[in-house]
């Protein structure tokens with residue numbers, strides 16, 4: 001076996017496997033190296049995936065992909081004390097028999113393993129259970145990698161090693177993380193029978209729900225998510241770690257309290273926890289993208305490159321990881337010389353609309369920085385609903401007055417809310 | 429070049445085995461793995477091949493699922509893989525497995541040593557080594573904790589309760605090794621990469637010409653739940669200690 005590959009890809013997550021798949025399909029010699037015993041074995045994600053990225057990788061892949069339920073019900077939930085409001089948006093056009101559903105819930109242990117296997121079937125050499133320790137550098141170029149005792153060379157090394165990329169740090173392209181721009185996510189997979197899931201979420205068989213939850217973080221910048229899989233529910237929460245420390249709380253405790261909320265507990269009651277994990281997630285959006293994503297012989301893709309979009313109503317990282325992995329592969333295929341790969345990669349990222357989309361969504365970061373949206377807003381909303389639906393046979397307060405009183409009660413002002421609204425409109 | 433055959437079993441990962449409330453056992457979510465003790469047997473074969481100037485060959489009898497074991501086993505050092513593919517492996521007893529393995533070994537040329545683990549990590553029946561020896565009419569040494577080779581002679585140290593016994597045998601032979609014989613290293617990058625390119629021979633169980641009907645049948649497979657007393661002591665420390673000692677005495681533990 002020759003010791004030199006066209007490309008070595010570090011990490012068999014969605015970014016790495018999509019990159020390896022595309023390269024191998026074009027006949028490139030590619031090594032895909034994953035530290036987990038199987039791809040996805042330790043990867044944590046919420047669990048919703050937009051299918052366009054898989055279609056971009058190859059037609060028809062969606063048909064055989066390891067997916068869970070198509071998302072037909074988009075839900076938003078606010079918790080305020082024991083109260084809750086849930087909005088359920090059902091759009092049948094998100095899932096018509098004629099076309100591939102727009103998004104699916106997924107379980108990463110299955111999905112990542114499947115995708116890596118697809119790359120392998122195309123001819124990529126997959127090595128699992130191997131941690132890459134270092135990069136090899138010669139004359140200012142990255143020329144290969146070191147794993148344990150072994151060294152391996154390649155024209156281009158692609159770091160697809162996830163958030164807080166160790167390889168990006170080794171290459172000098174990113175610094176150690178800033179607690180302010182990264183969230184900590186905890187997630188649990190709770191097993192329940194399909195009948196129970198469908199009954200609790202008012203779904204038909206073959207339908208699925210994705211839910212974002214506000215007001216479950218005890219005032220800390222963050223939010224919850226819930227996804228229905230075929231035979232389980234993925235439930236979790238993302239928090240800003242600096243605030244968790246500041247409030248002297250434990251992530252685990254807040255998460256347990258969220259689970260015990262009457263409106264959440266009734267969804268998971270009787271279920272069995274089959275998986276529990278924690279992971280970092282980039283929260284900075286566009287401004288979290290490192291100023292340089294490449295060096296000669298080296299590209300960064302997916303979370304390693306900070307390509308995650310968090311709007312508060314959705315987290316997107318898996319699709320962006322795949323799109324960037326494909327872009328990196330295309331750049332490597334087109335590059336006549338390794339030094340061309342970097343600039344070509346940036347061009348691809350622009351062309352696919354990935355970077356422009358992130359730029360467009362940048363304003364969300366500021367909205368999500370508003371400290372009082374995490375407890376006072378859900379409290380206000382549930383309070384107003386409480387007044388709206390309370391009937392005790394007395395002369396009711398006017399709705400206007402009740403809203404104003406609830407605003408005051410929550411130490412907010414109309415002015416603050418108007419400003420947030422304006423910011424929101426501008427960001428959208 | 430003489431060949432040293434390492435036999436191994438593709439078993440269910442214990443951590444993934446689930447026992448349901450009705451004590452039925454659910455293996456459907458369990459990933460496969462090379463039986464833990466077999467990893468030492470494989471490493472022993474690699475070391476023996478080095479010492480004897482031979483070639484280590486891996487051998488397994490398993491269903492279609494065992495295909496996933498080939499890359500794994502070959503990353504651990506053997507130069508060739510051999511797989512007897514048959515659905516019979518699912519309900520094989522020790523005699524069936526030994527017959528299948530022995531039949532495959534007969535097809536491998538110039539075998540000087542066959543290495544098994546003392547037992548598989550799922551059933552630990554300790555039968556495969558001795559049975560292969562019986563079928564192939566070869567000497568068998570079990571409970572081997574150390575092997576040294578002098579020419580074509582194997583000197584094996586057997587671990588017996590609290591004694592060590594050293595025996596010598598002329599090769600070819602069958603040995604069953606204990607896990608302490610070596611520490612099986614975790615394969616490195618190059619070994620994993622090279623594994624995918626090593627030659628693999630697949631035999632269909634039906635083509636081996638041996639009877640693979642088990643003599644013993646598994647009639648029940650149920651979870652076992654340890655009955656615990658669940659005595660919880662509450663009160664102050666002094667009382668608790670006294671109560672704990674009394675409770676342990678009652679159980680005959682003290």
Ligand SMILES: Cc1cc2nc3c(=O)[nH]c(=O)nc-3n(C[C@H](O)[C@H](O)[C@H](O)COP(=O)(O)OP(=O)(O)OC[C@H]3O[C@@H](n4cnc5c(N)ncnc54)[C@H](O)[C@@H]3O)c2cc1C
Pocket residue numbers: 010011012013014015016033034035036039040042043044045046047048049050130131132133160161162163166184185186187236237238279280281301302303304307308315316317318319321
């Ligand atoms: C709680 C939570 C919820 C989320 N929810 C969603 C969601 O619903 N939808 C969505 O689209 N995104 C979501 N995301 C984001 C999404 O998970 C990531 O954006 C996505 O996984 C990025 O893919 P990747 O391939 O870049 O990195 P990863 O998936 O992190 O994969 C990196 C891989 O590299 C391997 N690796 C790392 N270092 C090394 C090394 N040195 N040597 C070898 N291998 C190495 C790792 O083991 C891993 O397999 C969520 C994230 C979190 C934490």
